[in-house]
Amino acid sequence: MAELRAPAATPSNTLCVLLAGGQGRRMGGVDKGLQLHQGKTLVAHSLQRLQAQDWGPAQHIGISANRHMQEYAALGFPVWTDVRPGYSGPLEGILSSLDHGATLHPAVHYLLVMPCDTPYLPLDLASRLSGRLAITPGHAAAARANGRTHPLACLLSAHLVSDLRGYLDSGQRKVQTWLEVCEVQWVDFDTPTYPANAFDNFNTLADLTAKAPD
Template sequence: MAEFSQAPAASPANTLCVVLAGGQGQRMGGVDKGLQLYQNQALVAWSLARLRAQSWGVAQHIGISANRNLEKYAALGYPVWADVRPGYDGPLQGVMASLQHANSWPVPLHYVLLVPCDTPHLPLDLALRLSSALAATPARLAAARANARTHPLACLLSLHVMPELGRYLDSGQRKVQTWMEACGVQWVDFDTPAYAANAFDNLNNLADLAARPPP
């Protein structure tokens, strides 16, 4: 990793875009949430499509963080990795694994853009606005906030947060927002009416999968 002060602004060329699909899906009865169908398409495919369509340009580096059915995720055509520490130890384990993969990517990368697998209507300027926020502040991570609700797993992180995240996990702590706040996260607002009310809605149960987005 280059020194943080010398790191360029985040862009498709230096950012690994990752769909987080490693959860237990407890509120869906323990199914693999990313593979569940929403409007005839797997949730993970929706998230991948949103990453590819981001307004900052064509995504050049994409991966999937998953902890089961790895072969099914790999069939989508992107690298797939599991948490280093098994046992569904919370989303920060997926964040850490993604940062580690970005750090050892075949080309030098500086950032990781994360999106959840259960948020199919993310804004197409998510990456651009998070990148702009990092470029304008000393922060090393930026995350979405919409209508006063935070969405910490829709975020852009510098690889330089890895040591702090490692220490946080080693201490036994697991809360995503607590760690982000300690790192000085820059929140970026995506409020209505400029953005759809459902832009960051998580589909957490089977009833949500049957629903249609509002017009």
């Protein structure tokens, strides 16, 4: 585990990425991020939540996707694919995003990860995850709500890139297992302070019409 410490995460030193690179198997293979919910694509909903985070305007935003690149690029943000093909899971998207962050000038210190299918994420997600890492030594913070963990709503130090690459090279793919190895700090977003559906994600086509904000 890397021991170097970075300054506190801020909108200026953090790359914010929406993960949209899955196969959408439970939706029949459609590109989940481009499916409509309440008249907008899921990725558009997620971008709106990302841009409205209460820690201030994000200066570095991108989308991790593996198909329909032109449609995602039309949203006005950089888009990149997994380095290794084969839809091996969200950690591949996180790795490619960390690699992308290293190419920025100056390179960013953190990666804020948000899934593209969770359109009601709290607007203080970034600030609370950043605040936890500012007061508690560690390289990763992730959301937990009402006892359920949400490992893909997380803030990661860029120092974890080598650890993640080694984890994937070993054939492992489970997000939460890797985060636990990284000694993740879980941050609670419980009701009634937060809506019960704050971390609801959309797994089926029926969800797109059945779920609505509280």
